[in-house]
Amino acid sequence: MNYKLSKPKRLYQEIGHQLYTELSSGRYKVGDRLPPERDIAERFSVSRAVVREALIMLELMELIEVRKGSGVYVIKLPSASSSNDTIEKDLDEEDAGPFEMMQARQLIESYIAEFAATQVTKNDIRRMREALDMERKNIDLEATDYDGDKMFHLAIAEATQNSVLVDVLLNLWERRERSPMWKQLHSHITDQTYRKKWLVDHDNILTAIQRRNPNDARQAMWQHLENVKNTLMELSEHGEPDFDGYLFIDNPVQIKAS
Structure with a gap:
């Protein structure tokens, strides 16, 4: 299934798209830890629940890993062949957070x-x-x-x-x-x-x-x-x-x- 991020239907997808773009831009390296949820929520002016859902989306894409008591780490960067508009991944774009x-x-x-x-x-x-x-x-x-x-x-x-x-x-x-x-x-x-x-x-x-x-x-x-x-x-x-x-x-x- 093509998971289209160019026109996100849900708020968590919009935040997930922005975080995905940051991963694609070279801002992070494999092994880096993402900022705390609270900081991401404040930066995008959304609730922590929405941020948690965006992180779950990236986790399903196998780009990040949640480590209990430690934080969220980058385990893979989007491939150069993947555009910001379409990610080839078997995800349900209709799935609500x-x-x-x-x-x-x-x-x-x-x-x-x-x-x-x-x-x-x-x-x-x-x-x-x-x-x-x-x-x-x-x-x-x-x-x-x-x-x-x-x-x-x-x-x-x-x-x-x-x-x-x-x-x-x-x-x-x-x-x-x-x-x-x-x-x-x-x-x-x-x-x-x-x-x-x-x-x-x-x-x-x-x-x-x-x-x-x-x-x-x-x-x-x-x-x-x-x-x-x-x-x-x-x-x-x-x-x-x-x-x-x-x-x-x-x-x-x-x-x-x-």
């Missing part, structure tokens, strides 16, 4: 949970509980799949009694499951104990929906996915342990609730 994807989920699923709290049935609650039981068993068995997690979020969408919202939720999960960017991010995360935190979050969401409290359901889902974003950033951190949480500037749900 993992944190962009999480932000979309946060916005959409918060309102799905809110609506579900007004439509939920006893059978929906039963399915949510079954999903949490599956999730607990998978975590206890140290299974690497997310079937229980997916089942829980799907049960919430089904509780809206709206098939279009169910389709939207399924599409978001399917995009995640086939995303090379998402898989590459998780390749740097070896400690799976963080998944136990999601059980607490899920219990809070279930409680709010069971009580038919739309506002609490929306806030509980928003906070859950905020926790997921922050945890993924922290666990995939490679050079700066003092992560400052600078992911996205706006928090529409919190603004609405204030």
Whole structure:
């Protein structure tokens, strides 16, 4: 597949293109360490989440290597035959960045949970509980799949009694499951104990929906996915342990609730 960088469709691709150009220009040599994410984010006036996604893109191109606790190093420079417009690499130019994807989920699923709290049935609650039981068993068995997690979020969408919202939720999960960017991010995360935190979050969401409290359901889902974003950033951190949480500037749900 031709991965065209001349007209990037996503912000992380734009930053990745600029970093790629710098690698092509002779600014770096093989073995050099790239500047810290914070510095790159400030230089391009973007969040660290976008920079992290741009680095994942270059990592998939096998141009850089992330070394845990050390930083990001150049392992290969773009070949002289590769132009800035087209890189011959089997990458999916439609692939959204993992944190962009999480932000979309946060916005959409918060309102799905809110609506579900007004439509939920006893059978929906039963399915949510079954999903949490599956999730607990998978975590206890140290299974690497997310079937229980997916089942829980799907049960919430089904509780809206709206098939279009169910389709939207399924599409978001399917995009995640086939995303090379998402898989590459998780390749740097070896400690799976963080998944136990999601059980607490899920219990809070279930409680709010069971009580038919739309506002609490929306806030509980928003906070859950905020926790997921922050945890993924922290666990995939490679050079700066003092992560400052600078992911996205706006928090529409919190603004609405204030």
